[in-house]
Every structure is written in C-alpha cells, then in structure tokens.
Amino acid sequence: MKAITTRSYGSPSVLKAEEVPDPVPKGDELLIKVHAASLNQANLVLLKGKPFLARFAYGVFKPKHIITGSDISGVVKAAGKQVKHFKPGDEVYADLSNYGFGSLAEYVAVPEKALALKPTNLSHLQASAVPLASLTALQALRDAVRVQPGQRIMIYGSSGGVGTFAVQVAKAFGATVTAVCSKKHMENMKLLGADYVLDYGKIDLTKYYGSFDAILAINGYQHLATYKKLLTENGVYVMVGGSASQMFEAMLLGPIFTLGSGKKLGNFLKKHNTDDLVELTNLIEADKIRPLIDRVYPFQEFKEAFTYLDQHHAYGKVIITIQN
Template sequence: MKAIVSAKYGSPEVLELKEVEKPVPQDNQVLVKVHAASLNFGNLVLLKGEPFLARFAFGLTKPKFPIPGGDVAGRVEAVGKDVTQFKPGDEVYGDLASSGWGSFAQYVAVPESALANKPVNLSYEEAAAVPMAAVTALQALRDKGNIQSGHKVLVYGSSGGVGTFAVQIAKSYGTEVTAVCSTRNVDIAKEIGADHVIDYKREYFKNHKQQYDLILGTNGSQPISVYKSKLTPGGVFVHVGGSGSQMFNTMVRGITNRKKIKTFLQRPNQNDLIIMKELIEAGKVKPVIDRRYKLDEIQQAFAYFAEGHAQGKVVVNCLM
C-alpha cells in the first residue's frame, strides 16, 4: 500500500509517499481502508519533534511513529477474531493518537476502541475533520470548564479546528457564546451559531467589559492575566492551545488558583466520539473545512496548516 512516511524530524519536505507493507489486523484490531484523514496541532509536533519534551513520547532522535496522521475516516475491511463492535463494511471514524497514529495511508490497523461508527450525514472527508478537534473542544468545555446551561462562554480563537467545534458544542449546552476572531473569520463565527462576535482586529479585547463563566483559549494571543480579568467570580479559563510559554504560565497560575485557571490535554475516547456522532446527526454540530488535499499533496497540506490561519480543518483524501 502507499503511505506517507517520515524518517526524520523536520519540515514538511521530510514527508515522503512510499510503498509499504499493508498491515494485518491483530486479534483485537480493525483493518480500515482509509478514505480521509485530517491535520491537527499534534501532527506538527510529530513532524518537527518540537517542543523537545514531546520526543520522550514520539522518539528522541527520529519519529517513533513513521506514518503520521491521527484522525481517520474509512470503511472496515477486516476484523480480528476478538473484535465485537465492528464488521467488514462498517463506516467508521476515530482518533489514532494513542493507537500508533498511521492514518496518512491507504490502510491502517487499530484497536476497535479507537473507532466509532461514522455520522451518517457526513462524507468521509467531513467525518475525518471531527475526531481530535471536536473531542478536544468537548472535553475542555465539559470536563475542565464544567459548562452549564445559561453560562456565558467565550471562545478565543474561534475560527480554527478546535474553535469552530467549541462554539457549536457550547451552543448545544444552551449557553450564550461569544466568539473572538479576526475580520476574515467573522462570517464563519456567525454561521456556526455564535451569539456575539468580537473582531480583535477592530476591538481591543483587553478593553472589553463583559465577563464570562467560561473562557476557552485556543491560541496564545492574550496574556493569562487578561483572560482572568474577564472571568466572573466563579468563572474558569481553560487553556487548550498556544505557545509553550503560555502553557507554562497557565500551569503555574493553575497551581495557586485551580478553580479559575486550567490547562488541558485531550485524550482519545470512544464514548466522546459517539457523543459527537449524536450531536452531528442531530444537526447541532457540523465540521468546517478550509482546504482539501490529496495524499500525494501532503507536503503542501502541512505547509499550509503550519501557517496557522486555517479556517476550520485541513483534510487529506487518502484514496489513490
């Protein structure tokens, strides 16, 4: 089969389309014919080996997982003898970040626990845009932010992969959502249901007077002190993405103020994939896709994604 292989850390140019051995599923594994995958921040870490601490998980001198790609959507081709949840022909989607990665390929063999049935109202490319980003938003809002109906929620960085899902998931909880984005993304924020939109190109966020019960920060644009000043007395700030220095600052402040300042790392979870499937099929959430690439265009896909300006998700069609 054909797969994208990274033999060393570096820029997108180290990614090569190669012929590799097709995987054979073990007893507890599902063999998936991959139709589509998508890019997330974790893919950049896996590509570059940065920050350096990540190499203790991904390989010190070279990638431990040579075929990158976490999100996957495809059709089950075969199952191991111990698999009970899926059968050949099932349409599935999932997050392989804790299962060896490998979705930038024509086939991948993964534990059944990494997968769920694909939302019936999504194409494979649309489904591939969901797992990691949507589950990140769900877990951050629900588990760290303790989101409740009636809350005032602010999503800073609302136009990226996690942000577009966070706005919609927060709305599904019956909250009042304010999205913060640049001028070019205001229409997207409105289309996905934001009640209010702050264009940070035109309004200095630090001077914004409203306070919020929950703030989700998906980038490093603001100091933690600014986010904290926008919280209600019982409010919570959840750090999802941003610079390493901001993450460190969040962790330090969180030690002394655990009720208000929280950092977060997503963990793949089959039940949360099922929850997202239900929200999507109910019409409450939909993926936003910026660009689509073919598998042999993976270098261009990574180069564009690394610029950090994608409106929603970047998707890779893996059929060849």
C-alpha cells in the same frame, strides 16, 4: 500500500510518500481502508519534534511513529478474531493520536476500542474532519469548563479546527458564546451560531473585564493575567492551545495567580474516549454540530497540506483524501 512517512524531525519537506508493507491486524484490531484523513496541529508537533518535551512521548532523536496522521474515516476490510462490535463493510472513523497515529496511509490497523461508526449524514471526507478536534472541544467544555446553560463563555481563537467545533458544542450546551477570531472569519462565526463575535486584531479587552463565566483559549495569545481579569468572580479559564510558553505559564502560574480568589486558571489535555466520539456522532446526526472544512488536498499534495496547516490560519479543517 502507499503511506506518508516521517523518518526524521523537520519541516514538511522531510515528509515522504513511500511504499510500505500492508498492516496486519492483531486479534482485537480491524484493518481499515482509509478514505480520508484530516490534519491536526498534533501532526505538526510529531513532524517537527517541537516542543522538545514532546519527543519524550514521540521519540527523542527521531519519530517512533513512522506513518503520520491521526484522524481517519474509512471502511472495515477485515476484523481480528476478538473483535465484537464491527464487521467488514462498516463505515467507521477514529482519532488515532492515542493509538500510534498512522492515518496517512491506504490501510491502518486500529484497535476496536478506538473506533465508532461514521455519522450517516457525512461523507468520509467530512467525517475525517471530526474526531480529534471535536473530542477536544467536547471534553474541554464539558469536563474542564463544566459549561452550563446560560453561562457566558468566551472562545478565544474560535475559527480553526478545534474552535469551530467549540463554538457549536458550547451552543449545543446552551451557553452564550463570544467568539474571538480575525476580521475575515467574523461573519462565519455568526453563521456558526456565536452570539457575539470580536476581532482579535482590534479588541479592547478592558471593556470586557469581569464579563465571562468561562474562557476557552484555543489559539489564545493573551497574557494569563488578562484572562483572569476577563473572568467573573468564580470564572474558569481553560487553555487548550497556543504557544509552549503559554502552556507552561497556565500550568505553573495558574494556581498561583488564583490564590485567594474563586477563579480557576489551568490547562486541558484531550483523552481518547470512544463514548465521547459516539456522543459527537449523535450531535452530528441531530444536526447540532457539523465539521467545517477549509481545504481538501489529494494524496500527492501532502506537503502543501502540511505547509498550509503550519501557517495557523485555516478556517476549520484541512483534509487529505487517500482514496479517490
């Protein structure tokens, strides 16, 4: 089969399209014919081996996961003997970032526990945009922020893969959402359901001190002390993404910054959970959330797709089609 491989760390130029052996599913695995795969910032971490700490998970000198890519939507072609819930012909989707990656290939062998049935109202192309980014948005809001109806929440960096889901999920939970994005995406954020939209290029944050019960920083490039000032007395700040230094800042300084106050500042890391993917499927089928797709690249333009994602200005998701 054809696959996109990373045999050394580097820029998108080290990616190659190669012929590799078809995967053979084990007893608890299914063989999936991949129709479409979406890209995530995690794929760039795996490609570049940066931040360096990530190499302890993904391979110190070279990537241990040769076939890259995490999100798939496709069709079951074969099922191992111990598989209970799926059969050939089922249309499924999954986030493979906790299951060895490998989505950018014609076929991938996936453990049953990673899969959910694809939402019936989405094409494979649309469904491939959903898993990793929407799981991140759902878990960050529900489990880390513990969002409640009527809460005022700021979503900083709201227009990318995770942010476009976060705005919709926060609205589905009944929060009042202030989305922070660049000027060019402001109108889109309103169409997506945000109650208020602020331009990160012009914003005077001092006007909003003490205004938010929660802040979800997805592409959040403000200082931790600034976020703390934006929170109400018992407010919560959760960092999802940004630079590596900000991640360590939130992890190490968050507890110190909040000593003696009711505020909480910290990080969040998505975990795979198929029940959560099913919950997202239900929200999609109930038309409460939908994937936003910025660009779709044919398989042979994989380098262009990674290069575009690397610019950090996608509106929603970037997709690579595997089957025509």
